[in-house]
Amino acid sequence: MADVEMHILGSQPKIRSARKVRKTIPHLYIHELADIIYADGILYSPRAKCALIDSFRSFGEALTPRLYYGPDTRLRSLGRGFYVPENVLPATEVTVGANQVFMPCFTSYPVYGHWLLEALTSLWAHAHVQHLAGNVPVRLLLSPMANVPDYMKLFAEPFGITDYDFYYPSRRMRLERIFIPTKSYMHMAYVSEIAKKMWQHVVNYYLPDATMDPVEKIYLSRRHIKTRRHENQEEVESFFEQQGFTVIESQNLSLANQICLFAHASRIVGPVGSAAHNVVFSQNPQQLKTLFFGPEDYTSFGAMAVIEQAYGRKAYFVQGSVRTGERRSWHVPLQEVQMAYEQWTAE
Structure with a gap:
């Protein structure tokens, strides 16, 4: 396995290596x-x-x-x-x-x-x-x-x-x-082919039950999630709606409809969290392009980077502030998001 890269976009773009990544995937027993x-x-x-x-x-x-x-x-x-x-x-x-x-x-x-x-x-x-x-x-x-x-x-x-x-x-x-x-999957370390087959099996099982029409571009909202709150999420959501993204709150959807949206989307953006991991359901994994943002001290950027690499994609992120308070809230300046979006679309 090659080194896993995290492409940090914005006013100070840089490339970081994910930590804890295994160079080989172990045999399963x-x-x-x-x-x-x-x-x-x-x-x-x-x-x-x-x-x-x-x-x-x-x-x-x-x-x-x-x-x-x-x-x-x-x-x-x-x-x-x-x-x-x-x-x-x-x-x-x-x-x-x-x-x-x-x-x-x-x-x-x-x-x-x-x-x-x-x-x-x-x-x-x-x-x-x-x-x-x-x-x-x-x-x-x-x-x-x-x-x-x-x-x-x-x-x-x-x-x-x-x-x-x-x-x-x-x-x-x-x-x-x-x-x-x-x-078969180790957090922030590796994704095996067996893990991919299991996620695909879940898609095959539930996708026929979906009742929503697919959309090309989705934004993952955490507006009603109480922990790790994205403080200025309303203005960020509004920006992406203006760019043609459909805002979804995946926790309010059936599993079949969540899988449908992630299976067919070609662009997925939003704050890192549980919903972001649904990218494993993509049916066009190498054509999918993602951009996730979160607090500066959020370690699971590395987890997403490992998943992105396993499916042959680049991992793009925007870093916000360090988390503060009991619920670990954070913010990311809208200007930083806009700059990162321009860089992301130009890639």
């Missing part, structure tokens, strides 16, 4: 493990006395990964992806025997974009695990959450996975058998 403890979103091996590297991760303000069993129990890194609890491991509440086989379906954050990219693409292994397990039901182990969003079930449906296959875990339990697949 499945680990079968026995006697694993699940505790608050972490998978832990009592035998190896360490947490498993495919466990749930969160990121602090310094953007350094930290793993945890709960609000007070942290893990200490041993290096090379291995971690041990700093305090005593919480007692398990229940043991699940070999009559049920588990497979994790985790993501860094339980939100639409991360689930589409990280969790959905882990389902490549589901049919293989079911074959290995024989007649034993394979349950998809989710991150702990109060309510499971409908989109998680909708994304799994094309692969023959029903609500029964999801396992909503108690806070702590001991599992006799679990299968952990390697990732």
Whole structure:
């Protein structure tokens, strides 16, 4: 893989390299493990006395990964992806025997974009695990959450996975058998051909149900999203409407209609967020041209750049201000957006 480039447009155009990018995509395989403890979103091996590297991760303000069993129990890194609890491991509440086989379906954050990219693409292994397990039901182990969003079930449906296959875990339990697949998509690192095929399968399944007509140019609005708020989004939206873009709020559309819009659009612009990741549904990926903008300290520019490269496109961005306040709001000057748009259209 060549270096992944992020083309920053505007008054000070520059090219940056995305961090954490793998130079090769690993072979995909499945680990079968026995006697694993699940505790608050972490998978832990009592035998190896360490947490498993495919466990749930969160990121602090310094953007350094930290793993945890709960609000007070942290893990200490041993290096090379291995971690041990700093305090005593919480007692398990229940043991699940070999009559049920588990497979994790985790993501860094339980939100639409991360689930589409990280969790959905882990389902490549589901049919293989079911074959290995024989007649034993394979349950998809989710991150702990109060309510499971409908989109998680909708994304799994094309692969023959029903609500029964999801396992909503108690806070702590001991599992006799679990299968952990390697990732066909790794956040900010690589996109495999298997991941692309899975996204395409979702398109093939839902596109016939779309009720909207395709549009050529779409703008992704975050006007009603409360977190990471784009402060001057109204004037930016107005500018792009004047350029012939259709403003959409994808969270208000059915999955079939979202897929329809992203499948056929030739130009997509807007602030980076979950909706932007729908570019993986494009049916003309090499002809698609995108321009995304977000706060200066937003690390997921790198994630979009990796996706863009995987589909043979250049990754164009506009950087705004650093995020401020509890909801991490930010702004990008309209003049900067206009300048970047002129550069983008001239490419």
